[in-house]
Structure formats: structure tokens, C-alpha cells
Amino acid sequence: MSIHKTIPEIQEEVDNYISQFKEGYFSPLAMVARLTEELGELAREVNHYYGEKPKKDTEEEKTVEEELGDLLFVVICLANSLNIDLQTAHDRVMNKFTTRDKDRWTKK
Secondary structure (H helix, E strand, C coil): CCCCCCHHHHHHHHHHHHHCCCCCCCCHHHHHHHHHHHHHHHHHHHHHHHCCCCCCCCCCCCCHHHHHHHHHHHHHHHHHHCCCCHHHHHHHHHHHHHHCCCCCCCCC
16 A cells, blocks of 8 residues: 655655765756756656667666656755755646646646
């Protein structure tokens, strides 16, 4: 059974993990580079599963879920290092989409 966590709980869990190491968070620039790396890995997996490029027999088996998890971890690290509350960031973005873009798409 999975335990559902709030965004603040997830941010705290990641911070507790990173805080146990002397090195702490990487610099924001290094984390953006890492985001790019992880996004590339996600794109590769999506291409293997849903695109025209099958995996080579020699390639390690990974999943889209695993790559999304890696990407999420780095996003949370970046937010934490910049003292950004992702719940607040999410709420602001959703407000933007539900107001500014409310009539942009055809509703069901």
C-alpha cells in the first residue's frame, strides 16, 4: 500500500536526505544541468516505449516512471536550495491556467 505525501512532506523528505551530507545541495546551475541530463534520459525512455526507436539488447532496462522520479527529485532539490515552496509555486501556476487560460482549450 502506498502512502500519499503532500508536496511539503516530499520537500522535507528530500531536504532531510540531502542535509545528512556535508556537501549539501549542488549549485543551482549544476542542478539545472542535472535536470537537462535527467530530461534527456526521460526522453530516451519515452522514445523506446512510445516512439520508433527500440531499445538495444545491451541497454539497461529502465522505466518512464523511474526517469520521472529522477526528474522530480532534482526539481525538488533545486526548489529546496532556492527556498521555493513548491505548493505555492503549483498554486500560482494553477491559478494562471484557470484564469488566463480558462477559455484556451475546448472543454469536454
